Amino acid sequence: MSLDPSFVGRTYPPTAPYQVGREKIREFAAAVGATDPVHHDPEAARSLGHSDVVAPPTFPVVVTMAASRQIVEDPALGVDYSRVVHGDQRFAYTRPVVAGDELVCVSTIEEVTSRGGHGFLTTRTDVSTVDGEPVVAVWSKIVVRGEA
Amino acid sequence: MELPTQTYRVTRADLVRYAGASGDFNPIHWSDRTATGVGLPGVIAHGMFTMALVGRAVAGWAGAPDAVVDFGVRFTRPVVVPDTDEGTEIEVSAVVKEVTEEGLTRLDITATCQGEKVLSQARALIRATR
Numbered sequence: 001m002s003l004d005p006s007f008v009g010r011t012y013p014p015t016a017p018y019q020v021g022r023e024k025i026r027e028f029a030a031a032v033g034a035t036d037p038v039h040h041d042p043e044a045a046r047s048l049g050h051s052d053v054v055a056p057p058t059f060p061v062v063v064t065m066a067a068s069r070q071i072v073e074d075p076a077l078g079v080d081y082s083r084v085v086h087g088d089q090r091f092a093y094t095r096p097v098v099a100g101d102e103l104v105c106v107s108t109i110e111e112v113t114s115r116g117g118h119g120f121l122t123t124r125t126d127v128s129t130v131d132g133e134p135v136v137a138v139w140s141k142i143v144v145r146g147e148a
Numbered sequence: 149m150e151l152p153t154q155t156y157r158v159t160r161a162d163l164v165r166y167a168g169a170s171g172d173f174n175p176i177h178w179s180d181r182t183a184t185g186v187g188l189p190g191v192i193a194h195g196m197f198t199m200a201l202v203g204r205a206v207a208g209w210a211g212a213p214d215a216v217v218d219f220g221v222r223f224t225r226p227v228v229v230p231d232t233d234e235g236t237e238i239e240v241s242a243v244v245k246e247v248t249e250e251g252l253t254r255l256d257i258t259a260t261c262q263g264e265k266v267l268s269q270a271r272a273l274i275r276a277t278r
Contacts, residue, residue, distance in 0.1 A: 032169075032201065034203075036213045036226065048214060057219050058196055062170055087222065087223060088194040089195070090219065093218070093219075106174035
């Protein structure tokens with residue numbers, strides 16, 4: 001499927017703040033088998049200099065989900081979600097996400113290409129606190145498979 | 149330098165649990181009917197679940213879960229998870245490529261399932277632990 005390349009450079013409005021809960025971090029850590037006390041025990045996290053339990057490295061996807069939906073469900077862009085597969089994923093951390101963070105996502109479309117009948121869409125989501133402190137930048141490339 | 153290989157068992161129950169924890173309820177990760185309907189061999193793991201397991205391996209090698217500075221992968225092959233008690237297994241290995249001028253360690257990571265690579269361009273940058 002071909003996506004409109006004129007969307008490159010488009011930035012979407014900031015998402016509503018996501019309140020990172022301690023129990024959500026514990027639940028996510030348990031689901032991926034991350035048993036290190038830094039994910040579960042606030043004291044263990046504080047002993048490493050964090051204000052509360054630390055999220056595992058891929059936790060930001062939970063936070064960026066609303067931002068991804070903004071783009072994938074943008075009727076003007078016209079992505080058929082049933083044909084979407086995940087291509088690439090990358091996180092560049094300024095610091096880890098910790099419980100108590102209130103995070104806002106701003107997404108930009110960085111690249112739109114078409115090859116072999118498939119569409120490729122790369123987005124960058126900048127995750128920062130409501131006070132504007134940068135936390136992590138998240139890149140995601142999705143493939144919109146063409147009709148067979 | 150090669151780092152010790154980590155092996156993770158993945159069952160359907162793990163996928164259901166990850167779906168709930170992550171909020172990704174795409175039925176290709178829990179319904180054979182849906183998965184085969186879109187041309188997959190069966191239910192597959194969330195790419196982000198595989199990446200999370202790799203993240204565990206990286207945290208283990210780094211000696212601290214908060215030491216990861218940059219982490220990226222490309223998903224190249226689905227991880228098919230049969231509806232059995234054993235499920236499947238993902239093996240994660242890595243080599244240290246370099247230590248940067250800033251003292252960061254760059255890892256090149258390999259993840260395989262049933263002998264086939266499921267990721268490419270999997271890399272992590274970790275800082276020295278305290």
